[in-house]
Amino acid sequence: MTRLDAVVVGAGPNGLSAAITLARAGLRVQVLESHAQVGGGLSSATLTLPGFVHDYGSAIHPLAAASPAFRTWPLHAFGLDWVQPDAPVVHPLDGGRSVTLERDLYATADGLGADGPAWIRLMKPLLDDWEGLLDDILRPLPRVPGHLLTLARFGIRGLPPADLLGRTLFRTPEARALWAGLAAHSILPLSTPGTSAMTLVLALLAHAVGWPFPRGGAQSLADALRAYLEFLGGEVITGVSVRDARDLPDARVVLVDSSPRVLLDILGERAPTAYREALTSYRYGPGIQKFDYALDGPVPWADSRVGRAATVHVGGTLEEVTASEAHLDSAVSDRPYVLTAQHSLFDPTRAPAGKHTFWAYAHVPGGSAVDVRPQVEAQLERFAPGFRDRVLACTVTTAPQLQAFSPVFHGGDVNGGRGDLWGLLSRPVPTATPYRTPVRSVYLCSSATPPGGGIHGMSGHHAALAALKDLFGVRRGE
The missing domain is CATH 3.50.50.60 (FAD/NAD(P)-binding domain)
Incomplete structure (x- = not known):
């Protein structure tokens, strides 16, 4: 050869x-x-019942939509179609309340009431140069930044621990909860220096490109990448x-x-x-335990406005999210932070008519196979009473099972x-x-x-x- x-x-x-x-x-x-298909953690499969399409790994893709590489490649010509939910993120609170991270900066600020001006002061200077900032953030170090002033602004705000910065910048429980839900994506205790950086990036992306997902499942993005590669003359051999x-x-x-x-x-x-x-x-970092649900209807959120977003951060107040993430290396909270996605509200190809998919995960110690479904469903019931009654089937994927699927996820670490x-x-x-x-x-x-x-x-x-x-x-x- x-x-x-x-x-x-x-x-x-x-x-x-x-x-x-x-x-x-x-x-x-x-x-x-x-594997028999490309994508690894960027893949989809029928994990519960026939007709229900679930994402095996990642589910919502703001970084993919904003990626300096992906956004310059003609992936739409190879089948990629982004679905933009009505809002990027909603964070439910007790009492049938919620707080929404809107695509529009000023609409988000309006929803934050007294903390609206603080949100604008924090995000607008970064949003004005978001492409340049993202290019610098996603470069390997050391490199001379191309947008030094914006990067410096980002660095000053990004270095403190997320719990400290959230309590310093914001006064209302709504703004603090929204901030904490974003920060918990780091899969680190929120007292860790630098966790504000991930929080800022995710908030920035919500305003810049939204939090979309590929129509038909994450597999659609992986398949578009493969098709483009093969168009260029590359070869993919599976199995x-x-x-x-x-x-x-x-x-x-x-x-x-x-x-x-x-x-x-x-x-x-x-x-x-x-x-x-x-x-x-x-x-390696902590792991995750993942839950794929087939539902007999949409999630019955106590606040119907939670249905405006595909991504829902379930965890309560900043104090509760901080507590749930404080001991990730050794324990799971009785009230865990749960990252969820409800794709089929916006993409009917994901489930049979009248039915819905629901994707969720909670953080666990690396390699842990301890069943945390009771704690996860208790949190879901807290903000969506009657959730369990909608469940037709559930597939649980533990941290060791994730590692067995792909060694990239050592101990269930998805980062x-x-x-x-x-x-x-x-x-x-x-x-x-x-x-x-x-x-x-x-x-x-x-x-x-x-x-x-x-x-x-x-x-x-x-x-x-x-x-x-x-x-x-x-x-x-x-």
């Missing part, structure tokens, strides 16, 4: 993104995927497991979209001892590694080009490299750019 220019191990969003970047540069690229270097075809460069531990297996004894030790001790400041600066090791391994022509391109977790494809894109520069003498703007 003719030698390949590049082989990519893993057809998750970063693997596909890396392959597309290489194919756009004219390289002959082959992607190897162990192929790569356990070590002997399973790889002959290629000038290998990019691995998987966990550092899988990378170690592929590198084998070629990797220096120090690098092997660093990857062996790589820090590719602990997302604190050190975890972001040193993934997988502290170096100027973290994608490059000590073994020439082997690169890591998964979420265990900058900029980290989320469906944006930028880890794969940057890894491919590094390989193009190192091995092919091709320079592309980063």
Whole structure:
């Protein structure tokens, strides 16, 4: 066989993104995927009953809609159709109340009452230059930022712990709860320095691009990436497991979209001892336990306005969310924070007529298989009385089952590694080009490299750019 220019191990969003970047540069690229379909955590399946389409991993995709790579590629020509719910996020509160993060900045401020002006002061300077800010945030470090003033504003607000900044900036329980629900996406205690950064990014994206999802399921985005790659001449082979270097075809460069531990297996004894030790001790974050429901009707929220959003943060007040996330490495709260999505309200292709899907997860200690469904459903009943009566079927996916599905989710960690400041600066090791391994022509391109977790494809894109520069003498703007 003719030698390949590049082989990519893993057809998750970063693997596909890396392959597309290489194919756009004219390289002959082959992607190897162990599953029967591409996508990894960006995939969909019938997990409960016939006719119900559930997202196996990620469900709502603001980062994908805003991704500097994805938004420049013609993915709509290959089947991608974004669904925009009426509102990006709703956070229910006791007493049949809720608070809404609207697409419009000023509509959000109006809903926050006395905290509206504070929300505008916080978000408007970032929103005015959101594309430049996102480009800087999603670049590997160290790089000279292209939008220094906006990045500095972001950094000043992003470095404090989310619980402290929320209590400092806002006075009303509604604004504080909205802030806490966003902050809990970090899957870290809200007292952790830097958790305000994730909070700001998610709020910014709500105003800039919304919180959309692909029509027909997350699989639609993965399939569009595959179709675009194949249009460029790339090849995808599914049902192929790569356990070590002997399973790889002959290629000038290998990019691995998987966990550092899988990378170690592929590198084998070629990797220096120090690098092997660093990857062996790589820090993962807490895990998740996921719930896919088939429902006999829409979720019966006490406040009907919660039905305006596909994404619902269930957790109560800032104080309650902070308490629920305080001991993620060792325990699950009796009142956990639950991230939920109700796609079928806005995409009827996801369920039979009159029926609905419901996607939810709660945070658990890494690797934990303890059943937290009772606590999760108690929280749902708290804000949606009668929820259990709507359940036709439920499939529970534990943290170990997530890892068994894909080693990227080590211990059920969906962010590719602990997302604190050190975890972001040193993934997988502290170096100027973290994608490059000590073994020439082997690169890591998964979420265990900058900029980290989320469906944006930028880890794969940057890894491919590094390989193009190192091995092919091709320079592309980063």
